[in-house]
Amino acid sequence: MxxxxxxxxxxxxxxxxxxxxxxxxxxxxxxxxxxxxxxxxxxxxxxxxxxxxxxxxxxxxxxxxxxxxxxxxxxxxxxxxxxxxxxxxxxxxxxxxxxxxxxxxxxxxxxxxxxxxxxxxxxxxxxxxxxxxxxxxxxxxxxxxxxxxxxxxxxxxxxxxxxxxxxxxxxxNRLTLEITAACAALIGLSALSGRLLAGRAVRPALAALDQQEAFLADAAHDLRTPAASLRLLAETGLRGEAEPTEVLRRTLRLSTRMGELVEGLLTRARLMAGVVDLDLEPLRLDQLVDAVVTDTPAEGHRVRTRTEPVIVRADPALLRRAVANLLGNALAHGHALGEAADVEVTVSADGTVAVDDAGPGVPPERAHSLFERFHSGAGSSGLGLSIAAWVAHAHGGSLTVTASERGGARFLLRVPVHPRP
CATH class of the missing domain: 3.30.450 (Beta-Lactamase)
Structure with a gap:
């Protein structure tokens, strides 16, 4: 058994x-x-x-x-x-x-x-x-x-x-019969209530178990390939089949990628578990986006920004992470193979950040599941867009994707605008 x-x-x-x-x-x-x-x-x-x-x-x-x-x-x-x-x-x-x-x-x-x-x-x-x-x-x-x-x-x-x-x-005898019938009805009602209350009592445990299983599945799925690549690279270096400098460079790149994956997995797990406390404060959304664009390495790609001054009430670290994930997704998948990406980031006065690319776009049938794990583009872990969606929802906003006028995908991140005093 x-x-x-x-x-x-x-x-x-x-x-x-x-x-x-x-x-x-x-x-x-x-x-x-x-x-x-x-x-x-x-x-x-x-x-x-x-x-x-x-x-x-x-x-x-x-x-x-x-x-x-x-x-x-x-x-x-x-x-x-x-x-x-x-x-x-x-x-x-x-x-x-x-x-x-x-x-x-x-x-x-x-x-x-x-x-x-x-x-x-x-x-x-x-x-x-x-x-x-x-x-x-x-x-x-x-x-x-x-x-x-x-x-x-x-x-x-x-x-x-x-x-x-x-x-x-x-x-x-009539009173006895009435009391017996009422007692049977109340016992049946208590059985139904007990089932409902027990279901509510164990629901958090089932949710936590689902989150744990999802985290383990994410970790196994995302770390399997870089771990295997790192092992293969180490075996190649030991056999002397590659230059030591190239082996170290590729090892550094793989370790950096694995660190980013682990950080993304932990962030997503904490967001799903609801243990992340939002440190809300008024901030300039246009300045935050400019800082993210400046700090993101373009590596030959083209990134343009058009911003309007707007103040939102949000967690700076989480919102920065969401914008960086959208920009990184556009740079990675918003262009044809072998061509440089051309990305445009727009900040509107209504608290909307639009990221447009000129890539293949997103089919309409995939738009509803794109922000779930394992539903990003080929070669992606599926965590970046998922984390961005969680950050948007945690702030009371939204993250959607539509077709861009430039031929690719248009991601719209909306967060509430801070009311003026």
Missing amino acids: RPPTPAGRIRRLRRRIALLFTLTSAAALIGMAALAVHADDTSWRGQVDADLTARVREAVAELRVGDDGALLYPDPKEGGYDCPAVTLLTGPPDRLTVAAQAHRPCAIAAPAAVMAVAQAAAAPGTARATSHDQGGHPVRLFAQSFLAPPDEDGLTGVVVAATDISAHQSAH
Whole structure:
């Protein structure tokens, strides 16, 4: 099995972060949902039991002793319902019998359930139970025993109250279903959010990895040829097949070229990584361009300048590098093979530097990709124009290429003009 690539490890980390976020959110949501369901169940059951307890105590207070010594429980008002329904059982604990019960109860519990909870309360004490009526509806029961008057011995009886809890149970089940559905929806939303957040979290790492791979590819591509040439030149010198002076001259030229490539690679990598801080200051663009033209060796080529005074706000070192790269590109590729280059550099008052040459020009289909790496002319590293484009964009400007009236290419570097006070 092949080991995962760095990008694969980062994507695996993104999936793990998303999964961990989802599981954490799910655990929290499920815990809160369980607490809410339990709290609602405890609440309505507690309320029902409180109502049953109050009804039983009320029934005990309403008990009367008849002339024959028997306990009497007054009937509810005519036409009304006894709710919760009350049943009076009397006798010893092992021989309880129904002495009185409501004529119109709101809940009719099974006689066996009533007897069971009554016997459980004959401690004396209280007892609670849940049963079902004849229709299958859930019924809550509460029983409380009471003692005989002081002049009598033994247990007098038990009062049992019953109420239908189907409405409470249905409401609780509906709430449970709604909480479950909401919890599932929130878990799904948290999974999607976790994926998006994890993607955003690892995006800088993927971008940095892409930049690193691009830098390594640039370095391998650009340094391979001069390194091989330098090695071949060294082998030639060792064999004595060339004059030492010529070998040294060519070695100096190759080492200078490699130094420029390394500097260009580092500059481009720093620009892509965004670690270059712009040292913006007002400067004369026309004077900067004149200085670049003066410092650039023409080597038999012709360079003319036409400038207008203009002040821009830019980083002098980076802007100088961009203009030098455009001029160097025109001198290297803006002419036919074996002929001298004829380059014209124009600085306009709107902050535009135009570099025109009389070379073969740039095909329209290549204009959109010319400023990417490995898309310059033959024999070029592709870094000069790429760095110039990055410098222009970093200053809030642009770099474009069109056809020149002189037959070649026209590069337009635009930077914002410094506002006048």
